[in-house]
Amino acid sequence: xxxxxxxxxxxxxxxxxxxxxxxxxxxxxxxxxxxxxxxxxxxxxxxxxxxxxxxxxxxxxxxxxxxxxxxxxxxxxxxxxxxxxxxxxxxxxxxxxxxxxxxxxxxxxxxxxxxxxxxxxxxxxxxxxxxxxxxxxxxxxxxxxxxxxxxxxxxxxxxxxxxxxxxxxxxxxxxxxxxxxxxxxxxxxxxxxxxxxxxxxxxxxxxxxxxxxxxxxxxxxxxxxxxxxxxxxxxxxxxxxxxxxxxxxxxxxxxxxxxxxxxxxxxxxxxxxxxxxxxxxxxxxxxxxxxxxxxxxxxxxxxxxxxxxxxxxxxxxxxxxxxxxxxxxxxxxxxxxxxxxxxxxxxxxxxxxxxxxxxxxx
Numbered sequence: 459x460x461x462x463x464x465x466x467x468x469x470x471x472x473x474x475x476x477x478x479x480x481x482x483x484x485x486x487x488x489x490x491x492x493x494x495x496x497x498x499x500x501x502x503x504x505x506x507x508x509x510x511x512x513x514x515x516x517x518x519x520x521x522x523x524x525x526x527x528x529x530x531x532x533x534x535x536x537x538x539x540x541x542x543x544x545x546x547x548x549x550x551x552x553x554x555x556x557x558x559x560x561x562x563x564x565x566x567x568x569x570x571x572x573x574x575x576x577x578x579x580x581x582x583x584x585x586x587x588x589x590x591x592x593x594x595x596x597x598x599x600x601x602x603x604x605x606x607x608x609x610x611x612x613x614x615x616x617x618x619x620x621x622x623x624x625x626x627x628x629x630x631x632x633x634x635x636x637x638x639x640x641x642x643x644x645x646x647x648x649x650x651x652x653x654x655x656x657x658x659x660x661x662x663x664x665x666x667x668x669x670x671x672x673x674x675x676x677x678x679x680x681x682x683x684x685x686x687x688x689x690x691x692x693x694x695x696x697x698x699x700x701x702x703x704x705x706x707x708x709x710x711x712x713x714x715x716x717x718x719x720x721x722x723x724x725x726x727x728x729x730x731x732x733x734x735x736x737x738x739x740x741x742x743x744x745x746x747x748x749x750x751x752x753x754x755x756x757x758x759x760x761x762x763x764x765x766x767x768x769x770x771x772x773x774x775x776x777x778x779x780x781x782x783x784x785x786x787x788x789x790x791x792x793x794x795x796x797x798x799x800x801x802x803x804x805x806x807x808x809x810x811x812x813x814x815x816x817x818x819x820x
């Protein structure tokens with residue numbers, strides 16, 4: 459059976475604010491809208507019920523009693539508005555704040571407010587306005603009060619380099635204290651999960667790594683949260699017989715959970731070294747982390763050297779890698795060109811060990 463067919467009131471109970479209405483009979487507050495009876499409080503509904511059920515058949519009487527029970531439960535469970543509320547800051551969503559004419563509403567930020575803008579706002583009450591605002595420069599809170607019924611306005615508040623919008627509306631049921639909490643940091647929001655980093659963002663991280671010395675000197679705030687290290691004193695070299703990969707610099711962008719490496723690939727053979735440009739792999743202990751991007755072209759000339767930047771983001775299973783730059787990293791690539799043949803030289807002494815040519819040892 460549809461609930462509306464048993465009790466049409468239950469389906470519409472949110473369409474009226476109980477505290478703003480009066481009973482048609484006794485003019486008490488908190489009445490209930492009942493289609494057949496108008497606005498009635500519980501006592502008047504009971505009285506009307508006793509007068510109405512006379513002459514009803516059993517089925518109709520049961521439905522009517524069911525409606526009264528559900529209505530009584532709705533009134534009993536109706537929660538009063540919370541005068542103290544906790545809200546997490548979100549610069550993508552406007553927050554509606556009910557404000558009264560005879561009460562003060564205080565909005566509290568996690569730390570000092572930078573700036574406040576608003577229309578229809580008066581500070582000292584000497585100039586016309588819809589709301590009166592009190593705020594001490596450098597403090598983390600402000601207080602507002604409505605000056606006229608049905609007033610509405612908005613406040614734009616700058617905090618922590620973001621703008622937060624608040625819609626003020628005069629109401630007989632105000633919020634007296636609105637405590638705002640800071641949104642989670644990217645690190646906190648992405649705990650256990652690698653952040654979604656777009657290809658354009660990864661390219662920007664490579665560019666920032668290339669320009670790191672210049673940015674550090676001229677725009678230090680742009681790289682303030684970037685960890686950086688060099689390996690001049692103790693180079694990290696992966697030796698693959700006829701070529702080597704040396705890590706020269708490493709950067710960690712913590713918000714993106716991304717490491718960027720500047721590596722030098724040295725070809726020690728007389729033939730070109732050809733490899734897959736997207737095959738860079740970072741090894742830390744027994745764990746392997748594939749690249750998320752690189753600027754490699756896949757070739758190193760004979761007896762030449764090539765500088766490559768590549769990045770590793772998260773883990774292969776989608777988690778955060780949280781890798782420190784203090785690790786002993788090894789860099790691997792997938793080689794396409796064949797290695798040069800090993801040339802053996804035999805000594806003149808019997809039982810002598812063969813001498814392996816450069817690139818011939820394992």
